[in-house]
Amino acid sequence: MTSTLPPAPERFADLADLARTLSHAHRLLLLEHIAQSERPVERLAELAGLSIANASQHLQHLKRAGLVLSRRDGKRVMYRLGDGPILSVLDALRRQAEHRRAAVRALLDDAAARPETLDGVTLDELLRRLGDGDLILLDVRPADEYAAGHLPGALNLPPERLEHGLEQLSAGAEIIAYCRGPFCMLSTQAVAALRARGLNARRLDSGFPQWKAAGLEVETGAPAGADKKPLRVAG
Structure with a gap:
């Protein structure tokens, strides 16, 4: 037939x-x-x-x-x-969005109760792995802080841009998110959101100030445009 x-x-x-x-x-x-x-x-x-x-x-x-x-x-x-099951489509989108939000909330709640679930990458470990070639550094601070100084090769996706910037993140790479320091929740929230979307993400257990204080190389400049390809750290 x-x-x-x-x-x-x-x-x-x-x-x-x-x-x-x-x-x-x-x-x-x-x-x-x-x-x-x-x-x-x-x-x-x-x-x-x-x-x-x-x-x-x-x-x-x-x-x-x-x-x-x-x-x-x-x-x-x-x-x-218009005609057709438009309300059903909108309802399905709402339910899917709520499902995703619930998954992120659950992961954040679990991280707050058991911080080890969002295990951090130490600065020494990051330095050892910079030559892996399959590592994405993600700076989740506001764009003005990123422009003033950031880790070399880092991609800037603050929380409000994370959803629309997912296409820049390779599903096969490990993403290491960092923000203002060990007590900054921006990187923890970003890692929770990325893991909820099935991406391999961890947070740097320190932050940009500690990187800079260690005398390591710092880049400056405005965030790369959304049309840029995923930024990977190579040796």
Whole structure:
């Protein structure tokens, strides 16, 4: 029996297009408000905290994907949800996000109760391993602190950028995260989040100040752009 389904690559291309459309927080927020009732673009912009022009741009993306429909009501443009199981898709995304958050919370709770679960890499161990060639140094401090000085070759992904920077991290490499020192929680939280996503991550049990105090080489400069390839430490 001949299948009437399009080839697999085309089916997954459609899914990828839909995922790209939904991959913006403002669009998800607009859908949340539209799901409550049909609304004009001016009201949607107000509810989402956006300019009318910005809201209109996002709504056009949603409309092209068939996620919303529009109609004219006098001078106003009204938006409502499109056809199909859109609410089910949004609900599935919420449940998946909550599942991931719960996994991160559980790992953080476990780390707080048993710090050994997020075992640290000592400065001596890091220095011995710098020539491995399969090691990613991750600086999770704010961008201005990174620019003022960081470990050579380190990638800068502060907490607010970590989610969108995951594509820069190679799944096969070991990631060593560091921040401001042994009592800074930024690296601990980053390692917990990365491990929850299946990545091999550990934290440096000291931080940049200890590296600098040891007289080791320091680089300066703004963070690399998001289009850079994963940064690996080589000898």
